[in-house]
Amino acid sequence: MGKLICAGLGPGDPDLMSLRSHRAITAARDVAYFRKAGRAGQARRIVEGLLRADVREHAMEYPVTTELRFDTPEYNQALALFYDDWAARIEAHLKSADMVVLCEGDPFFYGSFMHLYSRLAGKVELEVIPGITGMTGCWTATGQPITWGDDVLSVLMGTLPQEVMQARMAEADALVVMKTGRNLPKIRSALAAVGKLDAAYLVEAGTMPNQRIRRLAEVEGECPYFAIVLVHGHGRRPEIPE
Structure with a gap:
């Protein structure tokens, strides 16, 4: 064999x-x-x-x-x-x-x-x-860590019902949303409902020659298949008080 x-x-x-x-x-x-x-x-x-x-x-x-x-x-x-x-x-x-x-x-x-x-x-x-993973390449492309300290990272599918997405988004500190494409308007609405739209990024073709990074709030309509939505965490980290 x-x-x-x-x-x-x-x-x-x-x-x-x-x-x-x-x-x-x-x-x-x-x-x-x-x-x-x-x-x-x-x-x-x-x-x-x-x-x-x-x-x-x-x-x-x-x-x-x-x-x-x-x-x-x-x-x-x-x-x-x-x-x-x-x-x-x-x-x-x-x-x-x-x-x-x-x-x-x-x-x-x-x-x-x-x-x-x-x-x-x-x-x-x-x-x-x-x-x-594709999401690792995408969050590295943004130049920002996706999680800090005790941040909880949730990976969601854009195919989920909007109410389910919203509940999971509200609980998480950092987010990765896959299977975007035609689901992008629903993802945008869910993020807006939980107050996280302004913090979200859309990364298309991460690590590839045609890579593009935009704030999701500035994107209208759908997006290509190879695209991921990210919301970065801002959790605990060692800092010296001013």
């Missing part, structure tokens, strides 16, 4: 990839990655120029992305069948060769690879290489 390696790629800048992931990717004969149909895919873009000349690429194209609501039975069934199919394909491939699966950020932090892992763990030899 071959070995399946999932290589965490980090937040987007190839220089922020770990040495272990880099070694696995540059040596791989077979590389798989997720992407939207008709797109090159973010994971594939990150490794441009790193793959062997004789590499065999396996593009795992999602059957749906935003065409169906994520909370519908149809969406759930389409994604479940997709992951079942690719888990079976990978298991068959591993009977004769290794494979490396690419994953943006960290594979175990909201990564699509988790769904393959849950189907293949215990059946094949697996290695998961951690990566710097």
